[in-house]
Amino acid sequence: MLMEGDETNGRSIKSNETLFSIVESLRETGGAGVTELANRLNLAKSTVHKHLVSLERHKYVVNEDGRYRLGLQFFNVGVSVRNEHEVYHAAKERIDQLAFDVDETVWLIVPENGMGMFVYGVPRNESFSFDSTIGNWVPLHANSAGKAILAHLPEREVRDFVDRHGLPARTENTITDRKTLFDELERVRERGYAVNFQEDLRGLHALATPTIRDGRPVAAVAIAGAANRVTEERIERELSEPLLEAVDDIELRLVYG
Numbered sequence: 001m002l003m004e005g006d007e008t009n010g011r012s013i014k015s016n017e018t019l020f021s022i023v024e025s026l027r028e029t030g031g032a033g034v035t036e037l038a039n040r041l042n043l044a045k046s047t048v049h050k051h052l053v054s055l056e057r058h059k060y061v062v063n064e065d066g067r068y069r070l071g072l073q074f075f076n077v078g079v080s081v082r083n084e085h086e087v088y089h090a091a092k093e094r095i096d097q098l099a100f101d102v103d104e105t106v107w108l109i110v111p112e113n114g115m116g117m118f119v120y121g122v123p124r125n126e127s128f129s130f131d132s133t134i135g136n137w138v139p140l141h142a143n144s145a146g147k148a149i150l151a152h153l154p155e156r157e158v159r160d161f162v163d164r165h166g167l168p169a170r171t172e173n174t175i176t177d178r179k180t181l182f183d184e185l186e187r188v189r190e191r192g193y194a195v196n197f198q199e200d201l202r203g204l205h206a207l208a209t210p211t212i213r214d215g216r217p218v219a220a221v222a223i224a225g226a227a228n229r230v231t232e233e234r235i236e237r238e239l240s241e242p243l244l245e246a247v248d249d250i251e252l253r254l255v256y257g
Contacts (some may be wrong), residue, residue, distance in 0.1 A: 018043065019051050023070070026061065031069035078135065082119055085110060085210060087219045090253040092120060095221060099124050100233060102239055104225040109138070109145035109208070111217065114165050116146045125225055141181055142170040144196035144208035145220035150181075151188035152210050152217045156183070173199045193240055194220075205230035205237060209247050213254050221247050224246040 021041055026032060029040075034052065038045040038085040052068050059073040082088055091108050099106040099122035108120040115137040140146030140161065150158050158181075167176045175181045188194040193209040200206075207230070208222035223239050224230065230239070 014090075017182065019055075022048060023055070023060070026068060026070050026214060031064075031067050037068075078193050085119065087183040087213075087250070087254065088119055091211065091219065091221065091250045094249050094253070095120060096122055096248050098221070098223070098242060101242055102162050102223055104223050104230060104239070107133075107145065107208075107222045107224060108219055109143075109149075109222060110219045111140065111146075111149050114140070116143070116149065116160055116220070118230060119219075125229070138200065139165065139168065139170070141165075142174045142196075143166050143200040143222070144194040144206040144224075147184060147188055147194035147196070148208040148210040148220045148222075149217040151185040152193065155182075158182070170200050171198055171202055173197060175199065185238050192244060195232070195235060196222075196224075197232070203227050205235075207235050209243055211247055211250050211254070213251065218254075221250065 018041075022037060023038055025040055029036075032040070034045050034049050037043070037052075038048045041048070052061060052063070056068070056071075058133075059071050061068045062071045068114050087110065088108065089184050095106045095108055103124050105124050106122050107118055109116040110119045111117075116138050118133050118138070121134060132180070138146060150161065153161075162178055167174075167178065167181060175184060184194075188197070193207050196206040196208075198204060203226060204224060205227045206222050206224035208220045210217035211219040211221065211245050221243065223243055
């Protein structure tokens with residue numbers, strides 16, 4: 001039997017879920033009106049309007065003649081969250097220098113809730129949309145940064161990760177088999193860095209190594225570029241050593257500030 005408090009809590013959770021679904025739908029569509037959102041989410045127009053009014057009041061959406069889009073308040077919150085990450089402050093300057101030294105794009109990826117987010121990056125010779133990558137989530141198993149992170153987690157946590165998220169294919173080169181993944185993670189530990197040969201995006205190669213603090217990976221730094229430039233030979237001959245040196249510096253900054 002549900003008590004009144006349980007019912008209230010249930011309504012609150014449902015309301016929160018509705019709010020998040022509206023925000024996500026606005027992100028996906030780039031903006032929409034009340035009727036469009038209601039139809040898209042199978043919600044009453046009055047419910048959608050109520051949430052939009054609340055979001056507008058707190059500056060999270062902008063109403064442009066009845067069409068709503070996400071507001072810059074989300075950017076404000078996102079920047080604040082990133083600035084609170086100690087690893088971002090420790091890594092930013094060193095990533096800038098690494099990108100200049102190797103003349104390739106360098107990324108800082110931070111893991112959270114079983115995914116990795118592109119938190120910071122420096123574009124060089126980019127062959128992809130750089131601005132649309134910052135803030136994106138990526139599956140850990142399908143790219144060099146994610147594999148570098150997984151390789152330095154306890155095996156139990158990696159197994160839990162696979163059970164929870166699976167190993168969906170991003171390209172025909174993505175690892176989708178559990179044993180193959182664990183074999184690859186062992187090679188990452190032996191080599192000191194992970195590689196990505198068109199496993200996440202066709203035409204893109206990358207290498208990455210984790211940033212370790214207190215025995216756990218808190219981020220990974222990746223060098224990425226076009227497959228015809230970031231070749232296996234160049235990774236071994238020119239790119240791996242500067243990457244490892246940069247991450248060593250970042251880890252020292254995390255410890256000593």
